[in-house]
Amino acid sequence: MSGEIKSPGGEPGLQSSRGSFDYILTQRQISEQVASSEQYVLGGILLNPELVEKAINKLNHSNFNDNRNGLIFMAVEELHRKGDAVDEFTVFEYLRQRQLVEKVPVAYFGVLKDAFVSEANFDSHLDRVRQAADARKELELFERIKQARANGTDSDTIEKYCNQLKKLWEGVNGKGSDLEIIEPSGIVPTEPKWTLETLVPEGYPTTCYSDGGIGKSFLATYWAILAAMGGQMFLGLKFPQEPVNVLFLDWELEINEFTRRALKISKGLDIPGIPSNLKYINPGKNLTELLNDLPRLIS
Structure with missing residues (x-):
């Protein structure tokens, strides 16, 4: 079952279900967990252009939590769309022409390349970035529902947010949620193997x-x-x-x-x-x- 809660640290959070995993997330925890994966993905793209297509098929620039990473991936998307080469030089030039280098200094490209270790783990980091983006969206929708209820917003608006949340979960799980309420008092537990x-x-x-x-x-x-x-x-x-x-x-x-x-x-x-x-x-x-x-x- 999903619902709004407070995290142990008192920060706004959520409890959700994806498959069989229950978890508690806060915005801070999401940021910490995904930072290295975002850098890993971008480092891989800058060092190996063959990974660009795979990344673009799964992510877009709005999926990145760090604004620097989002701007870099936006450059990657645009360069790829035009059929231009994607590497640290073309990406930096794209940002320079749009006066964005103050937000993404050239030294940061070295950080990204150092973060990439092996192509074998690239897909798992792609998944982690996308999952974190979905989790942030969940938090946003939960907060909207909370505020709407607190402000006495009309039920149609609240239902719209709830439907957006349901659609997001369906996309994550690949199907609608199929929850079953079980009464523990009727269960005789067995010893684990x-x-x-x-x-x-x-x-x-x-x-x-x-x-x-x-x-x-x-x-x-x-x-x-x-x-x-x-x-x-x-x-x-x-x-x-x-x-x-x-x-x-x-x-x-x-x-x-x-x-x-x-x-x-x-x-x-x-x-x-x-x-x-x-x-x-x-x-x-x-x-x-x-x-x-x-x-x-x-x-």
Whole structure:
């Protein structure tokens, strides 16, 4: 269910549902979360013109939260429409001719290029920019509805805002919302199943988060091997007794480095090699695009 709330910090916010994810957002949080993705997208465009078409098909300049980024993407849109080359020089010249360089100084182009790391992650950052734009629009519509109700605005205007909000959600989810009210008093909960006892539930996503260089990738590889072996333990927590078929999706390394690490771990576990039921994929596309392929890959 969606509705207006106050965030823990007391700022105006919203609680919304996209798929199965409930979240609380404030304008400040949206800005912080999307800043690096906006720079990543623009840096990719400036360094690789082949990414321009992909970006324009998904975004427009109004989707950018940072005004500098919006102006740069506006230049990209116009240059692309005219069939002109898109790079840092043509974009800067476009802005200079329109006396916008004070708003977008030349040094900022270096920041954008430094933000871009790999084309493999470009699509996921595109999605993040678009999702943040949709979230900002949600906040705006919620605020309009709130103000309209507070000011005693006519019901037709309020209904118009509500319909705009519904249309936005339909665009996000790809279909209308299909909500079901459930009475918890009639539910008998069942015990969860675990891939790693009390830590990694079966059938649900689990996020392992830390600063870079701590060893998350090694830990994930270690867990994958233990699960594939069956009957193993980690810090006193049990993996399933029977071996589990594991598909390791890797957006960070490539097969050679993964294999090198996995062999080290296998040697430390005193097993002859990497379990044969541990499989590996370096997708080359973001998880959203990969979802349709996963059932085929897993079967």
